[in-house]
Amino acid sequence: MKCIIVDDEPLAREAIEILTAQTDDLDLVGSFNGPEAAGTFMTQNAVDLIFLDIQMPGINGIEFAKSLPKDAFVIFTTAYSEFATDSYEVDAIDYLIKPVKLDRFRKAVEKAQTYLKLFKADLSGNNIENITDDHFFVKADRKIFKVFFDSILFIEGLKDYVVMHTESQKVITAMNIKTIHEQLPKNRFVRVSKSYVINVKKIDSVDNNTVYIGKSEIPIGNIYRDSFFDGFVTKKILSR
Secondary structure, three states: OEEEEEOOOHHHHHHHHHHHHOOOOOEEEEEEOOHHHHHHHHOOOOOOEEEEEOOOOOOOHHHHHHOOOOOOEEEEEEOOHHHHHHHHHHOOOEEEEOOOOHHHHHHHHHHHHHHHHHHHOOOOOOEEEOOOOOEEEEEEOOEEEEEEHHHEEEEEEEOOEEEEEEOOOEEEEOOOHHHHHHOOOOOOEEEOOOOEEEEHHHOOEEOOOEEEEOOEEEEOOHHHHHHHHHHHHHOOOOOO
């Protein structure tokens, strides 16, 4: 994957440069101290992945991400964990808290690599049909998958698609997250951010900002937090 770094701090750029050199399948093609120079570079060069700082003078990372082409993936890098939920409002692949550790960096890159392969496939025929009380069929990757609601861990909205994370696989289809949420049982599937719908039966633990399902950490969006916790605690939607 061709990647660039955008960060106004020289030491922060150097740290990410070291991590990219230690990670397979990353080709660092540029390192920039701000969005303007990075944007100019991207008009003339192909870039798959951007390691993007959030807090920068002038145009910040969130604003810059909104201007990027749909085929560019973003991993935010920030020293402030409170910005994590904001990063998913612009379809970020992941966010990394500085100082970034190598294992966490590689996990984010592996996710980007997985999604890049998915999005490079022909997704034009991917869709959902034949919805029943406990499952639906998904056309994806020239196959038809029967997906039971009980097998879905969570659903992630990314670009113009949703990625269904099940217990055994990832299935991607052309649909926005609002549409698919409206077709799922409301007593089981709850939207916790602009980019995520979760199966509440699969939750392992929760803190104020994050839902943990297996090894996945799912951010809780600010505008969804109160309604989620009201349902989670008061209405006991997790009661078994």
